[in-house]
Amino acid sequence: MADSGDTEGAGKNDEIERAKTEGKELTKEEKQRLRKEKKQQKKNKEKKEEKASQEGGKEKKHVSSESPASQPTTQTQTQKAPSAVPAQVPVPASETPAPAEKPAKSKAELKAERRARQEAERSSKQGKKGEASQQAATGKPKAPPSELQPVVKRLPEHVQADNPEVLKKLAKKLERQQIPLRSDYGYKVSLFSHLHQYSRKAPLTQQLGIPSTVIHPAIVRLGLQYSQGIVAGSNARSVALLHAFKQVIRDYSTPPNEELSRDLVNKLKPYISFLNQCRPLSASMGNAIKYIKKEISNISSQCKEEDAKSKLLNCIDCYINEKITLAAKAIAKYSIEKISDGDVILVYGCSSLVNHILYEAFEKDRKFRVIVVDSRPRLEGREALRRLVQRGISCTYVLISAVSYILPEVSKVFLGAHALLANGYVMSRVGTSQIALVAKAFNVPVLVCCETYKFCDRVQTDSFVSNELDDPDDLIVTRNGKTQLEHWQQVPSLGLLNLVYDVTPPDFVDLVITDLGMIPCTSVPVVLRVKNVDQ
Amino acid sequence: MPGPDKETELTERIEAFLSDLKRGGSGTGPLRGSAETARETTALLRRITAQARWSSAGDLMEIIRKEGRRMTAAQPSETTVGNMIRRVLKIIREEYARSRGSSEETDQQESLHKLLTSGGLSEENFRQHFAALKANVIEAINELLTELEGTTDNIAMQALEHIHSNEVIMTIGRSRTVEAFLEDAARKRGDMKRKFHVIVAECAPFCQGHEMATSLSKAGIETTVIADAAIFAVMSRVNKVIIGTQTVLANGGLRAVNGTHTLALAAKHHSTPLIVCAPMFKLSPQFPNEEDTFHKFVSPHEVLPFTEGEILSKVNVHCPVFDYVPPELITLYISNIGGHAPSYIYRLMSELYHPEDHEL
Numbered sequence: 001m002a003d004s005g006d007t008e009g010a011g012k013n014d015e016i017e018r019a020k021t022e023g024k025e026l027t028k029e030e031k032q033r034l035r036k037e038k039k040q041q042k043k044n045k046e047k048k049e050e051k052a053s054q055e056g057g058k059e060k061k062h063v064s065s066e067s068p069a070s071q072p073t074t075q076t077q078t079q080k081a082p083s084a085v086p087a088q089v090p091v092p093a094s095e096t097p098a099p100a101e102k103p104a105k106s107k108a109e110l111k112a113e114r115r116a117r118q119e120a121e122r123s124s125k126q127g128k129k130g131e132a133s134q135q136a137a138t139g140k141p142k143a144p145p146s147e148l149q150p151v152v153k154r155l156p157e158h159v160q161a162d163n164p165e166v167l168k169k170l171a172k173k174l175e176r177q178q179i180p181l182r183s184d185y186g187y188k189v190s191l192f193s194h195l196h197q198y199s200r201k202a203p204l205t206q207q208l209g210i211p212s213t214v215i216h217p218a219i220v221r222l223g224l225q226y227s228q229g230i231v232a233g234s235n236a237r238s239v240a241l242l243h244a245f246k247q248v249i250r251d252y253s254t255p256p257n258e259e260l261s262r263d264l265v266n267k268l269k270p271y272i273s274f275l276n277q278c279r280p281l282s283a284s285m286g287n288a289i290k291y292i293k294k295e296i297s298n299i300s301s302q303c304k305e306e307d308a309k310s311k312l313l314n315c316i317d318c319y320i321n322e323k324i325t326l327a328a329k330a331i332a333k334y335s336i337e338k339i340s341d342g343d344v345i346l347v348y349g350c351s352s353l354v355n356h357i358l359y360e361a362f363e364k365d366r367k368f369r370v371i372v373v374d375s376r377p378r379l380e381g382r383e384a385l386r387r388l389v390q391r392g393i394s395c396t397y398v399l400i401s402a403v404s405y406i407l408p409e410v411s412k413v414f415l416g417a418h419a420l421l422a423n424g425y426v427m428s429r430v431g432t433s434q435i436a437l438v439a440k441a442f443n444v445p446v447l448v449c450c451e452t453y454k455f456c457d458r459v460q461t462d463s464f465v466s467n468e469l470d471d472p473d474d475l476i477v478t479r480n481g482k483t484q485l486e487h488w489q490q491v492p493s494l495g496l497l498n499l500v501y502d503v504t505p506p507d508f509v510d511l512v513i514t515d516l517g518m519i520p521c522t523s524v525p526v527v528l529r530v531k532n533v534d535q
Numbered sequence: 536m537p538g539p540d541k542e543t544e545l546t547e548r549i550e551a552f553l554s555d556l557k558r559g560g561s562g563t564g565p566l567r568g569s570a571e572t573a574r575e576t577t578a579l580l581r582r583i584t585a586q587a588r589w590s591s592a593g594d595l596m597e598i599i600r601k602e603g604r605r606m607t608a609a610q611p612s613e614t615t616v617g618n619m620i621r622r623v624l625k626i627i628r629e630e631y632a633r634s635r636g637s638s639e640e641t642d643q644q645e646s647l648h649k650l651l652t653s654g655g656l657s658e659e660n661f662r663q664h665f666a667a668l669k670a671n672v673i674e675a676i677n678e679l680l681t682e683l684e685g686t687t688d689n690i691a692m693q694a695l696e697h698i699h700s701n702e703v704i705m706t707i708g709r710s711r712t713v714e715a716f717l718e719d720a721a722r723k724r725g726d727m728k729r730k731f732h733v734i735v736a737e738c739a740p741f742c743q744g745h746e747m748a749t750s751l752s753k754a755g756i757e758t759t760v761i762a763d764a765a766i767f768a769v770m771s772r773v774n775k776v777i778i779g780t781q782t783v784l785a786n787g788g789l790r791a792v793n794g795t796h797t798l799a800l801a802a803k804h805h806s807t808p809l810i811v812c813a814p815m816f817k818l819s820p821q822f823p824n825e826e827d828t829f830h831k832f833v834s835p836h837e838v839l840p841f842t843e844g845e846i847l848s849k850v851n852v853h854c855p856v857f858d859y860v861p862p863e864l865i866t867l868y869i870s871n872i873g874g875h876a877p878s879y880i881y882r883l884m885s886e887l888y889h890p891e892d893h894e895l
Contacts (some may be wrong), residue, residue, distance in 0.1 A: 051606040189759050191772060375764035376739045382843065389846045399739050399795030399838055401763045405830065405855045431764025433795055441800050463768040475760060477742050484745035485760065494752035495759045502768035 065440040177270035180208035197469040223278035283419035326517035332360040343368040350384035351416025377474040417450040424506035436508035470497035593661035686814035689871035691719035709743035710779020740837040787862030787877030799864035
């Protein structure tokens with residue numbers, strides 16, 4: 001086994017378990033955890049077998065492959081008891097996807113090490129390929145035909161806010177990374193007690209003390225912008241994230257005796273935890289982070305630091321260009337075919353992509369008018385209204401409760417998406433499913449526009465299990481000088497619910513326009529598969 | 536002389552009522568409940584019957600029709616006014632018929648048989664003078680008033696038949712009838728206290744749902760306020776939808792606060808029963824076909840305030856107040872005389888109003 005030369009913590013027994021931190025000292029807690037895990041693993045026969053085979057060759061694992069819903073931070077602590085196996089996204093064809101044992105902690109750290117070892121041991125791994133793929137995974141059952149991946153994902157932390165164990169683990173992890181923990185605010189409606197609910201009243205820096213040595217100031221600024229809602233919208237958030245990471249990479253310098261590929265990834269982890277605390281990561285951000293981590297870990301150790309950094313910066317620029325800018329152009333090109341003269345188009349909220357399509361169509365001299373539907377409490381539609389009116393497009397503005405009044409006039413509905421789930425459901429701003437429902441009742445076609453980088457592996461059937469709860473105080477409004485809900489906290493049986501996302505079933509959506517073409521909603525898993533094979 | 540004084544007083548009252556109606560409908564003043572309007576209208580009609588000068592039933596009906604036209608013109612969306620007028624007209628017809636001695640059934644409907652045998656519409660003049668008519672009519676109107684006063688309680692009494700424990704009920708906006716309904720179900724009876732959860736959609740832009748939520752939570756009911764946009768998202772967890780309405784139309788449909796159609800569609804999609812709590816005085820012989828009279832709009836300032844600046848001159852803003860809900864989406868009507876299916880509404884209407892009065 002190739003030792004990459006860094007201090008390997010506790011020693012031999014660690015190696016056997018593959019549960020160790022790299023280069024850091026093991027705290028007492030971690031040692032205890034290690035012992036517990038050892039016991040757990042020894043109970044499982046299959047794990048022993050696997051250990052033996054894996055001693056000789058470690059498989060390569062993908063970064064945050066198990067929760068495409070962008071929770072790289074959640075990998076670490078949440079899966080102690082059910083020793084589930086992370087999902088393996090197929091990697092370049094040369095590598096074998098194989099079930100691997102779930103390390104009990106610090107998964108990302110382990111991955112980085114394993115990757116280093118794999119590079120040295122690719123040949124021996126090939127030999128062991130046959131063995132390893134026969135091993136069934138421990139813990140949760142999965143379907144193991146040879147091409148399909150064992151798809152058991154670890155439950156992301158942000159949907160387990162009611163589990164005290166998970167919360168404790170998160171607190172410990174954040175402590176280790178020296179990031180303050182953000183506390184929940186207000187009374188949570190019982191149906192949603194498994195989600196976090198934060199307040200936006202005071203800016204984050206007042207609530208938490210953020211150590212400047214641990215977190216890069218660009219990231220702190222980004223986190224603040226997220227938590228206050230200054231940067232909102234999935235494209236905007238992803239682009240802002242990538243720019244912040246570029247800054248981080250520029251300011252990064254490899255410490256001695258470290259490899260850039262591993263150390264940089266480790267540096268990014270606390271940043272991601274911090275951003276997660278500010279506002280739960282979106283699907284698009286998760287995919288972007290996956291991409292960056294992959295690129296970083298692909299940097300060979302022979303590369304000089306300057307070259308590596310410029311290569312990474314280049315990669316990020318390429319990603320933004322391809323996946324966001326050019327994708328928007330392609331989608332606009334397809335959509336313009338669907339817009340004819342005399343159309344009345346209904347849009348909801350402020351989607352950067354849909355706005356872009358409307359600008360392009362207007363440039364191409366299509367005659368249409370737009371109806372902008374808006375909803376409390378975010379009132380994002382006003383922003384869209386301003387932008388459209390500036391371009392000279394004639395607009396009408398209504399609130400979402402008036403949508404059944406205005407729909408008989410509408411000829412098409414264009415909706416943006418936050419993510420497209422693998423079972424064909426569209427995850428988008430709350431209210432989208434309602435508009436799609438009413439449009440269906442009036443027989444108006446519904447078109448969803450979404451770039452492919454927002455496609456994610458998750459499946460979801462309702463808006464409860466995985467959602468985001470916004471500040472409940474946003475619902476309070478003052479009318480005629482009276483604020484009815486001002487003292488809602490004092491009334492014990494009163495709760496306010498401010499959801500951010502909802503899922504639209506695929507039967508309400510007629511067409512999805514992506515940069516790969518126009519597809520029906522149910523073809524999302526096909527696109528995911530094609531994408532992964534390409535990568 | 537008492538005559539002219541009474542008359543001027545009467546006209547004063549009528550004028551006051553009319554201006555009240557005109558003002559109350561803009562949505563800015565304190566929104567008066569329809570029950571109140573119905574009561575006031577009926578009281579006013581009783582006063583007209585008592586104080587105006589008339590000699591036969593026909594005269595009285597003419598006077599009431601005239602005043603009624605003015606009242607409905609003052610606030611067309613307030614249909615309870617028109618409903619009460621039609622009820623009183625029907626009362627007058629009945630009392631007249633009873634005084635004349637003929638049974639009520641013969642004059643009821645224009646049946647096909649009657650048309651063929653009598654060879655034309657029977658002209659009922661209502662010109663005969665009966666001394667006791669005035670007293671009878673006033674007594675009947677008093678009965679109507681008593682009925683009006685008891686409607687909310689009658690509806691609330693049926694609550695326990697429809698709400699079981701641990702239910703999640705959804706409602707929209709603010710309806711005093713539904714409030715009484717839910718509070719009655721939650722009130723402690725002996726040792727038993729039925730626990731259920733209510734989700735209130737706030738119904739922008741007026742946000743009356745907030746008021747409803749505060750009063751429900753004060754009664755000890757678990758309440759949650761959601762934004763209108765989240766109606767479909769939470770509907771999968773809702774067991775029943777209970778709403779109030781502004782008017783019940785002749786075809787069994789509703790004219791309710793805006794957002795109700797979306798709520799009804801979402802309930803239909805999840806096969807959740809939609810229950811409408813509507814007292815009988817809200818039943819109106821209108822049909823939803825009159826496009827221009829159906830909708831009422833208020834100031835777009837509620838939706839896009841003037842602080843938004845320049846773009847205001849370049850956009851159209853709509854702020855409709857009502858929504859049409861077709862009868863296929865409604866499961867049950869609960870009124871003060873019991874529960875009915877939407878398909879039965881036409882029958883109830885024929886009992887309450889005379890077909891000739893549909894057009895005032």
